[in-house]
Amino acid sequence: MILIIAEKPSLGRNIIDAINGLGNGSMKKNNGYYEGCGYIVTWAFGHLFTLSDIEFYTEGDNYVPGKKPKWTLDKLPCFPQKYNFQLRPDKNGKTDTGVEKQFGVIRYLCNRSDVDTIVNAGDADREGEIIVRICISKALETEKTQKRLWLPDQTPDTIRLALSEMKDEKEYDLLAYEGFARTFIDWLYGTNLTRYATVKSGAFLRVGRVIVPIVKAIYDRDNQIKNFVPEKYYAIISHTESGGSEIELTSKRRFGKDELEKAEALCKTYNSLPAVVTSVKKKKTTLPPGKLYSLTKLQNVLSKKYKMPMNESLETAQKLYERGFLTYPRTNSEYLATAEKDKIKQIIGNVSKLGYPVSFKDGKSIFDDNKIEAHSALTPTFKIPRKNELSQSENLLYSTVFRRFAAVFCSQDCIVNKTEITITLGEDTEEFQLKGMVILEKGWTAYDDSNQKDKLLPDLKKGDKVEHDFRPVEKTTSPPKHYTVETLNNYLKNPFKDDKAQSKENESDDDDYRAIFEGLELGTEATRTGIIDNALQSGYISLKKDVYSILPKGEYLIRMLSLLGISMDKYKTSQLGQALKKVYHGEISVRKSLLLAQNEIASVFTQTGTSSSSDVDIGISGQEIGKCPRCGATVLRGAYGYGCSAYKDGCKFRIPLTLCSRAIPVSAATSLLTSGKTQRLDGFISKAGKPFSAALKLGEEGVSFDFTYESPADGVRG
Numbered sequence: 269m270i271l272i273i274a275e276k277p278s279l280g281r282n283i284i285d286a287i288n289g290l291g292n293g294s295m296k297k298n299n300g301y302y303e304g305c306g307y308i309v310t311w312a313f314g315h316l317f318t319l320s321d322i323e324f325y326t327e328g329d330n331y332v333p334g335k336k337p338k339w340t341l342d343k344l345p346c347f348p349q350k351y352n353f354q355l356r357p358d359k360n361g362k363t364d365t366g367v368e369k370q371f372g373v374i375r376y377l378c379n380r381s382d383v384d385t386i387v388n389a390g391d392a393d394r395e396g397e398i399i400v401r402i403c404i405s406k407a408l409e410t411e412k413t414q415k416r417l418w419l420p421d422q423t424p425d426t427i428r429l430a431l432s433e434m435k436d437e438k439e440y441d442l443l444a445y446e447g448f449a450r451t452f453i454d455w456l457y458g459t460n461l462t463r464y465a466t467v468k469s470g471a472f473l474r475v476g477r478v479i480v481p482i483v484k485a486i487y488d489r490d491n492q493i494k495n496f497v498p499e500k501y502y503a504i505i506s507h508t509e510s511g512g513s514e515i516e517l518t519s520k521r522r523f524g525k526d527e528l529e530k531a532e533a534l535c536k537t538y539n540s541l542p543a544v545v546t547s548v549k550k551k552k553t554t555l556p557p558g559k560l561y562s563l564t565k566l567q568n569v570l571s572k573k574y575k576m577p578m579n580e581s582l583e584t585a586q587k588l589y590e591r592g593f594l595t596y597p598r599t600n601s602e603y604l605a606t607a608e609k610d611k612i613k614q615i616i617g618n619v620s621k622l623g624y625p626v627s628f629k630d631g632k633s634i635f636d637d638n639k640i641e642a643h644s645a646l647t648p649t650f651k652i653p654r655k656n657e658l659s660q661s662e663n664l665l666y667s668t669v670f671r672r673f674a675a676v677f678c679s680q681d682c683i684v685n686k687t688e689i690t691i692t693l694g695e696d697t698e699e700f701q702l703k704g705m706v707i708l709e710k711g712w713t714a715y716d717d718s719n720q721k722d723k724l725l726p727d728l729k730k731g732d733k734v735e736h737d738f739r740p741v742e743k744t745t746s747p748p749k750h751y752t753v754e755t756l757n758n759y760l761k762n763p764f765k766d767d768k769a770q771s772k773e774n775e776s777d778d779d780d781y782r783a784i785f786e787g788l789e790l791g792t793e794a795t796r797t798g799i800i801d802n803a804l805q806s807g808y809i810s811l812k813k814d815v816y817s818i819l820p821k822g823e824y825l826i827r828m829l830s831l832l833g834i835s836m837d838k839y840k841t842s843q844l845g846q847a848l849k850k851v852y853h854g855e856i857s858v859r860k861s862l863l864l865a866q867n868e869i870a871s872v873f874t875q876t877g878t879s880s881s882s883d884v885d886i887g888i889s890g891q892e893i894g895k896c897p898r899c900g901a902t903v904l905r906g907a908y909g910y911g912c913s914a915y916k917d918g919c920k921f922r923i924p925l926t927l928c929s930r931a932i933p934v935s936a937a938t939s940l941l942t943s944g945k946t947q948r949l950d951g952f953i954s955k956a957g958k959p960f961s962a963a964l965k966l967g968e969e970g971v972s973f974d975f976t977y978e979s980p981a982d983g984v985r986g
Contacts, residue, residue, distance in 0.1 A: 269306065269307070269308060269380070269382045269383045269384065270306060270307050270308070270383075270384075270385045270386075270387060270415075271307075271308045271310070271377050271378065271383045271385065271386045272308065272310070272387040272417065273311065273374060273387065273388065273389060274309065274310070274312070275311070275312055275314060275389065275390040275391050276312065276313065276314055276590075277313070278590045279311065279389060279590065280302075280309050280389075282422045282424075282427060282590070283389060283417075284309050286424040286425075286427035286428050286431070287307055287309070287431075288305070290305065290428065292305045292306075295307065295309065299373070300369070300370055301373055308380075308383065310370075311370075312370065312371075312374070312400065312403055313366070313367060313370060314399065315356055315399055316355060316356055316367050316370065316374075316403055317353040317354060317355060317356060317402045317403070317406065318353065318354065318355075318356045318357070319351055319352070319353060319354075319451065319455050320351075320352040320353070320354050321337075321459070322337075322343055322344075322346045322459055323335075323337050323343075324352055325346055326346060333357070333362075334357055334362045335361070336361060339466060339467050340467065341464065341467055341468075341888070344460055344463060344464055344873065345460045345464075345869050345873050346459065346460060347862075347866050347869075351455070353402050355368055371403065371406070371407070374403050374407050375406075378404060378407040378408045379408065379409050383412065384413060385412065385413045385414070385415060386412055386414050386415070387415045387416070387417050387434065388401060388404065388415070388437055388440075391596075392418050392419055392596050392642070392643065393596075393642065393643075394443050394444070394446050394447035394450065394794075395447060397416075397440055397443050397444045397447050398447040401444055414436070414437035415434040415436060415437055416435055416436070416437045416439070416440050417430055417431065417434055418430060418435070418440075419596070420595055420596050420644065421589065421592065421594070421595045421596065421649045422589060422590055423592040423649050423650065423651045424592070425650075426649075442851070442852050442854055443642075443852065445851050445852070445858050446848055446849075446851045448858055449848055449851045449858045449861045450848055452858070452862055453477060453848070453861065453862060453865045454477055456865050456866065456869055457475065457476060457477040457836075457865065457869065458475065458476045460869050461475040461836075461872065462474055462475045462476075464832070465828065465834065467888060468828075468832055468886070468887075468888055469828045469832070469889055469907060470889025470890060470905075470907045471824070471828075471889075471907050473824075473825055473828060474806050474808075474825075475825075475834065475836070476799070476802075478790055478791045478795070478841060479799050479802055479806075479808075480826075480829065480836040480841075481763075481836060481837060481841045482756075482790065482791070482799060482800060482803055483803055483808045483809060483818070483822050483825060483826060484836075485756070485759060485760075485838070486751055486809050486817070486822070487818045487823060487826045489748060489751055490750065490817060493747045493749075493750065496748070498745050498746075498747070499525065499744070499745045500524075500525035500744050501522050501524055501525060501742075501743055501744075501745065502523040502525075502527065502528060502531040502740040502741065502742055502743070503519070503522055503740070504518070504519035504521055504522070504523075504534060504535060504739075504740060504741075505517070505519070505738065506518075506538075506736040506737050506738045506739070507737070508734070508735045508737055510726040510728065510734065510735065513724060513725065513726035513727075515726060515734060515736075517543075517691065519534075519538070519698060519738070521534060523740070528740060532740055535738040535739055535740060538693060538694075538698075538738040539736065539738055541693050541694035542693075542694065542733060543691050543693050543733065543734040543735075544691070544732070544733055544734070545729065545731060545733075546690050546691070546692040546699075546730065547689070547690035547730060548687070548729060549687065549689075550686070551685070551687075552683065552684070552685050552686075552708070553683075553684060553686055554681045554682065554683060554684075555681075555682040555683075555684045555705075555707075555720075557672075557678065557682070557712045557716060557717070558672065558676075559602035559603070559633065559634075559645070559676070560604065560634070560645035560672060560673065560676055561602065561645060561646045561669055561672055562599055562600050562601055562602050562645060562646065563585065563598055563600070563646065563793045564757045564761060564793060564796070566581065566585070566646060566668065567581045567753065567797070568753060568754040568758075569668060570664070570665060570668060571753035571754065572752070572754055572814060574664060576664070578753060578797045579797055580661060581797075582597065582598075582797045584661050584662055584665045585646070585665060588665065588666055592649060593649060593652075593658075593666060594646060594648060594666065595644065595645075595647050595649060596646075597646060598792075598793045598794040599642075599643035599644065599645060599646060600641060600761075600784050600789075601640045601641065601645055601781075602639070603635065603639045603640055603644065604634055604636075604640075604644045604647070605635070605637055605640055606635045606637055608635075608644060609628075609635065612628065612647070612677075615648060615649065615650045616628055616677055617650075618650045619648070619670075619674060619677075622652070624674045624678075624715070625679045625680050626674055626678055627677060627679040628677065629676070629677055638781075639777075641784065647669065647673050648666070648669060648673055653666065671716040674712075674715045674716065675716035676712075678711060678712035678715065680709070680710075680711040680712065680714075681709065681711045682707065682709065682710060682712050682713050682720075683707075683708045684705050684707050684708060685705065685708055686703075686704075686705050687702075687703070687704045687705070688701060688702070688703050689701070689702040689725060693736075702725055703723075703725075704723040704724055704725035705722065705723050706722050706723075706724065707720060707722055750815045750816060751815070752815055753811070753814055753816075754814075756800075756816055757796070759790075760789060760790045760791055761783065761784065761789050762779065762780050762783040762784075762788065763788065763789070763838040763842065764783070764788060764838070764842075765779060786846055786849060787842065787846040787848055787849035788842045788846065789845065790838060790841055790845070803822070806821070807819055807821040807822070808821050808822035808825055809822050831886055831925065831926065832872070832886070833872055833884065834872055840868060843864070844861075844864065844865060847860075847861040847864050884931055884933055885933050885935070886905065886932075886933055886934060887934040889905055889906065889907065890905065891904065891905040891934070893905055893910050893937050893938055894938055894941035896913075896914065896921050896941075897921065897941060897944075897966065898912070899912060899914050899917075899921070901913050901914035901917075901919060903921070903937075905934065905937075909922050909923055909924045909925045909932075910925070910932075910937045911923075922970070923940060923966075923970075923971055927971065928952040928953050928954065928960075929951075929953040930949065930951045930952045940965075940966045940971065941966075944965060944966045944967075945963060945964065945966070945974060946963050946965075947963060948961050948963050949961065949963065952973075962975055963976075
């Protein structure tokens with residue numbers, strides 16, 4: 269008997285329907301599973317198990333599952349030798365009875381004497397791989413044959429074919445190792461550093477391997493915009509008409525705000541020179557369609573055109589996958605595997621029956637095994653939904669994928685006339701290029717990207733003289749743009765690529781795929797949406813009209829992590845991502861990847877034990893620092909500074925936690941309270957961005973800088 273364990277009930281139902289369609293009878297329903305036709309099908313509810321909390325490893329026999337502990341620093345950092353999974357608790361922290369009951373069914377079935385083969389039917393990714401593996405490892409008491417059911421889509425035909433081609437589970441070991449390594453590393457960062465930052469700051473701070481770099485990217489971009497100082501300049505531009513068409517010529521030269529006279533002089537010179545058409549290139553060519561969709565590219569389009577949130581688009585795509593209408597959604601590729609050509613021909617046949625002019629096409633822009641890590645691009649399956657079968661959001665997403673598929677395989681080319689006119693001013697003084705395009709035959713644009721606009725150019729020939737009238741036009745430099753759903757997604761896929769170099773439709777994407785395969789991306793297609801949603805729900809960032817902005821809680825998170833010496837930028841996150849890819853490729857062990865993470869985390873805690881730590885240590889929230897010089901009450905370390913505990917009685921005494929981008933450590937705060945001054949502190953940054961050193965002194969107006977300090981090294985006054 270073959271036992272199949274599906275990741276979710278919905279997948280279990282699809283497998284049962286596919287088995288019933290074999291014509292060997294039908295499966296019978298039991299309590300938590302179906303049986304018949306030589307198979308038993310049961311299911312998990314997604315994650316039945318979760319990693320145990322720190323107290324499991326630190327309290328031994330005193331550990332009580334579900335008990336909410338008080339967070340302290342004495343149990344940190346925690347680096348388990350062996351990680352323990354426990355049944356997922358309910359909202360109250362107690363064992364979920366539904367989860368416990370269903371796992372009991374799985375355990376009973378795994379150990380039935382007539383079951384000789386157990387099949388992992390998790391979603392076709394690293395997360396699905398380990399979800400079912402954990403269930404089997406916790407349930408199975410004796411060794412049995414284990415297989416893997418790998419489903420690129422959930423249509424009955426695909427499921428039946430996959431049942432006949434199941435591979436040994438061991439062939440997916442490396443995928444599982446990467447999944448476990450990723451899970452353990454995320455636990456190490458999230459559990460250790462969230463507790464550490466929360467205890468030290470006094471505010472709950474959600475610290476994660478990927479969420480922090482995402483919030484920091486938005487924080488940095490918003491700071492660039494806020495601190496941007498616009499500069500006026502003069503551009504040299506000519507606006508004229510020829511044959512009813514406007515001709516705009518913009519010089520590469522620009523002048524500063526105080527150089528108007530120079531700009532006017534150049535315009536006078538330019539206007540005295542002849543402008544002649546020196547080249548006219550016209551070419552009738554075929555305009556290629558866009559690539560098939562990866563999840564990120566699909567989410568970009570849906571957010572930009574229809575303002576569909578990322579969590580909604582992922583949830584909708586998942587539903588369509590589970591209903592058999594779309595292929596696996598969490599894909600990072602825009603290409604198809606060469607082995608899928610026959611399947612694609614089947615889909616094309618179904619699409620053509622609906623009246624679309626499609627035919628099979630081959631080529632590297634569509635089929636490229638070198639740009640597929642695990643899953644091919646998102647496409648419709650040969651199962652077409654009936655009219656009114658889909659909800660509004662499902663229909664919107666499905667039609668977007670469907671139209672792109674129809675465009676890629678459209679048998680009618682989009683024919684355009686591309687024109688490039690070169691106008692030369694004087695004897696090679698400056699060249700200007702005008703580019704235009706006219707659509708002659710719509711072709712695939714009738715189904716996708718039909719917003720392609722004709723750009724008409726004047727009818728000019730080589731040797732024609734062009735009227736021109738250059739004038740200085742006052743302009744202002746623009747700040748960087750806020751991150752949008754599209755630009756943030758592009759950044760996360762390849763955080764080391766310059767904004768201007770982010771790939772456009774049909775340009776080479778080799779660097780992007782190299783970044784993905786090497787593990788340089790921040791997050792994955794499977795996790796990125798959830799992590800960004802986590803940042804939104806935590807109040808770190810906002811998303812309005814497709815634009816991300818940092819919120820006060822997000823600013824506080826990034827600033828506090830900096831004060832605490834927690835550096836989780838794109839470089840360190842990518843280093844761990846590369847390590848995870850090496851686990852997947854069998855180049856390093858899971859344990860070695862964990863050691864990399866542990867060393868990074870340990871450095872946060874060991875910095876408080878160094879001789880120089882007193883120069884940066886801001887203590888712990890609620891820590892007593894000394895007596896208030898104004899009222900004599902206790903001064904406590906708070907979330908934003910060292911403040912008098914009698915503030916409710918009207919005492920406003922406060923020492924800030926930072927001055928000029930530099931932390932004011934507990935040692936300095938204590939010195940201010942006891943002697944009214946400190947020794948010299950390095951590391952201050954002026955408004956002009958220059959570093960400087962100074963002592964601090966306490967006066968009637970509060971804390972100020974003192975540049976007449978004595979150096980403790982040689983007694984020389986500064």
